[in-house]
Amino acid sequence: MTSEPRAFATVDLGAATVSVSIVGKIGRAWRLLGASALPSACGPDVALAALLERIRRTDPSLAALLNIDGSGIDELVRLEVRSNPARTLAVVAATERSLGPLVVAARRSGWRTIAASAQTTDPLTMSRLLMDGGTDAILVGATDPPAADERGALGELAALVAAVALRRPDRLVVLAGGMAERLAEFGDPAGRSGALVLAPAAAVGVAGVSLQDLLVQLAGPSDDARRALGIAASTLADVSDRRVELVEIGHDGGARAFATPATAAGPATLRSAVVPGAGLAPADVDDDVIDRVLAWSTIASDRHRLRDRMRELRIAPWSAATGDGLDLRVAAAHAALERLIEATPDEGPDHVPDLIVACGGVWASMPPSLVALTLADVMRRPGASQLVLDHARLLGPLGTIPDAAERRTLLADLADDLLAPLGTLVMPAGLRSGRAAGRLTIHGAHPDGITELSPGELALVRLAPGEAAVAEFRFRDSVRLGGRGRQFAIDVAGGIGGLLVDLRDVPLRLPDRAEARREQLSAWQAAVRPGGPA
Amino acid sequence: MIEPLGDLAMVPMRRLIESPVDAVFALSPGDRVHVEVGESVVVGGPIADRLRDARLEEVSIPATADPVPGARWSRDGGSGPAGVHRTEESGELLFTWRGKWRLATGDVPDPLEAPVAGIIRDIQPGTSITLRATGQGIRGIVTLGGPTRGRLRLATSTSGGLRPSGLNVGLAGTILVVGTRVDAETLTRARAMGIRGVVVSGLASKERRDFLASEARQRAALHRLPPFAVLIMDGATRRPMAGPLMDILELLVGCDVAIISDPPTLVFDAPEVALPAPPEDLVRIRGGANMGREGRWLGLAGLRRFESDIHLEAARVRLDDGSVVTVALGDLERFG
Numbered sequence: 001m002t003s004e005p006r007a008f009a010t011v012d013l014g015a016a017t018v019s020v021s022i023v024g025k026i027g028r029a030w031r032l033l034g035a036s037a038l039p040s041a042c043g044p045d046v047a048l049a050a051l052l053e054r055i056r057r058t059d060p061s062l063a064a065l066l067n068i069d070g071s072g073i074d075e076l077v078r079l080e081v082r083s084n085p086a087r088t089l090a091v092v093a094a095t096e097r098s099l100g101p102l103v104v105a106a107r108r109s110g111w112r113t114i115a116a117s118a119q120t121t122d123p124l125t126m127s128r129l130l131m132d133g134g135t136d137a138i139l140v141g142a143t144d145p146p147a148a149d150e151r152g153a154l155g156e157l158a159a160l161v162a163a164v165a166l167r168r169p170d171r172l173v174v175l176a177g178g179m180a181e182r183l184a185e186f187g188d189p190a191g192r193s194g195a196l197v198l199a200p201a202a203a204v205g206v207a208g209v210s211l212q213d214l215l216v217q218l219a220g221p222s223d224d225a226r227r228a229l230g231i232a233a234s235t236l237a238d239v240s241d242r243r244v245e246l247v248e249i250g251h252d253g254g255a256r257a258f259a260t261p262a263t264a265a266g267p268a269t270l271r272s273a274v275v276p277g278a279g280l281a282p283a284d285v286d287d288d289v290i291d292r293v294l295a296w297s298t299i300a301s302d303r304h305r306l307r308d309r310m311r312e313l314r315i316a317p318w319s320a321a322t323g324d325g326l327d328l329r330v331a332a333a334h335a336a337l338e339r340l341i342e343a344t345p346d347e348g349p350d351h352v353p354d355l356i357v358a359c360g361g362v363w364a365s366m367p368p369s370l371v372a373l374t375l376a377d378v379m380r381r382p383g384a385s386q387l388v389l390d391h392a393r394l395l396g397p398l399g400t401i402p403d404a405a406e407r408r409t410l411l412a413d414l415a416d417d418l419l420a421p422l423g424t425l426v427m428p429a430g431l432r433s434g435r436a437a438g439r440l441t442i443h444g445a446h447p448d449g450i451t452e453l454s455p456g457e458l459a460l461v462r463l464a465p466g467e468a469a470v471a472e473f474r475f476r477d478s479v480r481l482g483g484r485g486r487q488f489a490i491d492v493a494g495g496i497g498g499l500l501v502d503l504r505d506v507p508l509r510l511p512d513r514a515e516a517r518r519e520q521l522s523a524w525q526a527a528v529r530p531g532g533p534a
Numbered sequence: 535m536i537e538p539l540g541d542l543a544m545v546p547m548r549r550l551i552e553s554p555v556d557a558v559f560a561l562s563p564g565d566r567v568h569v570e571v572g573e574s575v576v577v578g579g580p581i582a583d584r585l586r587d588a589r590l591e592e593v594s595i596p597a598t599a600d601p602v603p604g605a606r607w608s609r610d611g612g613s614g615p616a617g618v619h620r621t622e623e624s625g626e627l628l629f630t631w632r633g634k635w636r637l638a639t640g641d642v643p644d645p646l647e648a649p650v651a652g653i654i655r656d657i658q659p660g661t662s663i664t665l666r667a668t669g670q671g672i673r674g675i676v677t678l679g680g681p682t683r684g685r686l687r688l689a690t691s692t693s694g695g696l697r698p699s700g701l702n703v704g705l706a707g708t709i710l711v712v713g714t715r716v717d718a719e720t721l722t723r724a725r726a727m728g729i730r731g732v733v734v735s736g737l738a739s740k741e742r743r744d745f746l747a748s749e750a751r752q753r754a755a756l757h758r759l760p761p762f763a764v765l766i767m768d769g770a771t772r773r774p775m776a777g778p779l780m781d782i783l784e785l786l787v788g789c790d791v792a793i794i795s796d797p798p799t800l801v802f803d804a805p806e807v808a809l810p811a812p813p814e815d816l817v818r819i820r821g822g823a824n825m826g827r828e829g830r831w832l833g834l835a836g837l838r839r840f841e842s843d844i845h846l847e848a849a850r851v852r853l854d855d856g857s858v859v860t861v862a863l864g865d866l867e868r869f870g
Binding site: 038039041042047050108122123124127128131132155156159160162163164166167169285304308309311312315316318319320321322323325326327341367416442501 | 541543544545546547558560563564589590602604605628629630631632636638651658660661662670675738739740768769770771786820821822825836839840842843844846862863864865
C-alpha cells in the first residue's frame with residue numbers, strides 16, 4: 001500500500017469469525033479507529049459496513065478528517081487475509097522409519113495429513129488412499145541417500161505414485177529426499193496442471209525445517225492468515241526489540257511462531273509452524289479430542305454428551321457462548337493449545353520469550369483473565385513473560401504487507417492499539433511443597449504491598465494496564481526463574497489480568513479423579529477472575 | 535456491498551434451497567463405471583459397480599496392448615489345471631512393476647444406482663463420479679449411509695421424536711421426516727422394515743455411533759437390505775426442526791426425494807410445488823435458553839452482558855407468544 005490513503009481496512013476472514021478493523025492516520029501516526037467481529041457467514045462487507053457506520057456516528061469530525069465520512073466500504077483500501085480450510089496431503093514412504101519425519105514436517109506445515117508406508121500398507125490400500133477424492137496432494141519421500149531398508153521398496157512405491165500422478169495430473173506431487181532421483185518416472189512435468197516439486201529430505205529437528213517451510217509455501221495462498229502471522233511476529237520482534245512467541249488457535253487449526261530480533265550476536269530469526277490439528281473444534285471429534293477436553297473441563301459431562309457439544313461447537317461456533325458454553329470453549333481452547341504445543345515441541349525457545357501474543361478467534365469469546373490462565377496452564381516454562389492479545393486480529397493482515405519498512409512503520413504505530421495487555425506471567429519452577437515459598441514485593445506506582453507466596457497457588461496481583469512495576473521475589477530456596485537463584489527483581493507490566501505469579505508445578509499436575517480435577521480447575525479460574533479469591 | 539437489510543444482515547443466513555446440486559459418488563480403484571461424461575441418467579439407472587473385497591493381482595500384458603494406468607482390462611481365464619475353467623479376470627490397471635501390471639479386481643460387484651436423474655458432469659475412475667441432479671436440494675449437516683430414494687412422509691410434528699413403536703410396514707419405501715431426534719434402535723428397525731431413509735433435526739453422538747456400527751455390519755452382510763440413509767439437518771442436540779424448513783418438507787410430502795451424502799442433501803424434483811419464501815425478518819434461536827424458538831427481528835440491542843461476564847453483541851427478538859427477548863447475535867440465524 002502507499003501512504004496516500006488516510007484510512008484503510010483490515011479483514012481477517014476465519015473459518016468461524018470475520019474480524020474487521022479500520023485504521024486511520026491521525027497526525028503522523030496510524031491508529032486503530034475501531035474493530036468488530038461477526039460470524040464469518042455474514043461476510044466481511046457486512047461487518048465493515050457496520051463498523052464504518054459506527055465510526056461515522058461516534059466521531060463525524062474524525063471521519064471527515066480521514067475522508068471516510070462519505071465513502072463506501074468499496075472505496076477503502078483493504079488488507080485481507082483468510083484462514084483457508086486445510087487441504088489434505090497424503091504422505092507415503094517405503095518404511096515406517098522414513099515416514100515418521102515426513103509426517104512430522106507435514107503436520108506442522110498447514111496440511112491435514114494422512115499417511116502410509118509400503119512396509120505396513122498393501123499397494124491397493126495405498127492406491128485407494130492416493131486416489132481418494134479428499135486427497136489434494138501427495139508427498140512421497142525417502143532419506144537421502146536411501147537407507148538399506150528402504151531401497152527394496154522404493155521402486156514399487158515410485159511406480160505406484162507415478163501411476164497415480166499420471167491419472168491425476170491436477171494433484172500436487174512432492175518428491176522429497178532420495179525419491180527426487182526418480183523424477184524421470186513421473187513423466188513430463190509440463191503436461192501436468194498440478195506441480196511436481198522436488199524437496200529436501202525430511203529430518204528431525206532443525207535439519208527438517210527446510211522441508212517444512214516448503215510445505216507451508218505449498219499449503220496455502222499468499223493471503224493465508226497463518227502464514228502471514230509468522231511474518232508479523234518477526235516484524236513485531238524487530239519493532240519491540242523483544243523475543244516474541246505467537247500462538248494462534250482458530251476454529252480449523254492453529255499456528256505458532258517464535259521470532260527474535262537481530263542482535264550484535266546474530267541476525268533476526270523466525271521459526272513458525274501451522275498445525276491444522278490444533279483447531280478449537282476439529283471436524284473429526286475422535287476419542288483423543290474428547291479425552292483432552294474432558295481433562296480440562298470444569299463441568300461434569302459424559303463422553304457422549306461432550307461429543308455432542310463439540311459437534312455443535314463445530315457446526316455453530318458462535319452459538320451458546322455463555323454459561324456452560326464458555327466452560328466448553330475454555331476447555332476446548334486448553335486442549336487445542338495443548339495439541340499445538342505438542343505438535344511443535346522443538347519450536348519453543350530454550351529461553352522464555354519476553355512477549356507471548358495470543359491470536360485467533362477463540363480468545364475473543366473468553367474473558368481476558370481466562371485467556372491468560374489458559375496460556376499459563378498449558379505453556380509451562382519457568383520464566384517471566386508479558387502476555388498480550390491480538391484483540392482486533394490485525395497481525396495477520398499487517399503480515400501481508402510486502403514492503404518490510406512499511407510493515408515495520410505500521411506495526412510500530414499500531415503496537416499499543418492492536419495488542420491488548422493481559423498482564424505478566426511469572427512462573428518459577430523447583431519450589432518445595434509443604435512450606436511457604438517466599439515473598440513478593442511490588443515496587444511501583446500503585447503497589448499492592450507484600451504478598452506471601454505458597455507452592456501450588458496462583459497469586460494474582462492487581463496491576464492495571466499501562467502500569468509498570470518491579471516485582472521483587474525472595475524465595476526461601478533456590479528456584480529456576482530464567483536462571484537459578486533465590487532473589488529476583490523482574491520488570492513487570494500491568495494488564496487486564498494483572499500480574500499472575502504461577503507457583504504451580506512445572507509441568508502442571510492435575511488430580512487423577514475427575515471430580516477433584518474439576519474442583520481444582522474451577523478454583524484456579526475463580527482465582528484469576530475479577531473479584532475472585534485472589 | 536451490504537444487502538438492503540440493515541442490521542439484520544449481521545445475522546448469518548441459512549440458505550434453504552440450493553440449486554444446482556452436484557452429487558459426488560466416491561469410487562475406489564477397481565470399481566467399474568457404466569456412464570460417460572455428458573450422459574443423462576435416470577433414477578435407478580446403474581452408474582457404476584463398486585467392488586466388494588477388492589484385491590490386487592499381477593498380470594502380464596503384452597506391450598502391444600498399450601496398457602496405461604486406470605484402463606480397464608479383462609481376459610478369459612481359459613482352462614486351468616485338470617481342465618478346470620478359470621473365471622474371467624477383469625479389473626483396473628493400477629501400475630506396472632518389474633514387467634507385470636498390478637490389477638485391482640474382485641469377484642462381487644455392488645451396483646451403484648443413480649438416486650436422482652441428471653447429467654454426468656465428471657468421472658475420475660478410481661476416485662469419483664459427479665452427477666448434476668435435476669431439481670433442487672435442501673442442505674443438511676451430514677448424511678449417514680445412503681444414497682437412497684423414497685417417497686417423503688412426515689413421521690412427527692416439528693417438535694416430535696420417533697420411537698420404534700411408531701414404525702410399521704406400511705412405511706416401507708418412504709423417507710421419514712422426524713422433528714427433533716431419533717435413536718439408533720428406531721433407525722435400525724426402520725431400515726429392517728424397508729424404510730429408505732430418515733430426515734431428522736438432530737442425532738446424538740451415541741445414536742450416531744450405534745447406527746454406524748449397525749450400518750457397517752449390514753454392509754458387510756452377503757444379502758444386503760436396500761440402501762438407507764439418515765440426513766441430519768441441524769446438529770447433535772435436541773431442538774425442533776426449523777419452521778421454514780418444515781414448511782417446505784410438508785409441501786413435499788408424497789413426492790419422490792433422494793438423500794445423497796456428498797454434499798449431504800435432500801434432493802427433489804417437484805416443479806409443480808410452489809416453495810414458500812420465509813419472511814425476511816424471521817429469525818431462529820440456535821442456542822441458549824430459548825434454543826429452537828423462532829420470532830421476528832426487532833433490531834440490534836448493542837453490546838450486552840451475558841452469563842459468565844461475557845459481553846456480546848445482542849439483538850431483540852419478538853417470539854411467537856408475543857414476548858420480547860434479548861439474544862446474543864451469534865445465537866441467531868435467518869433463512870433465505
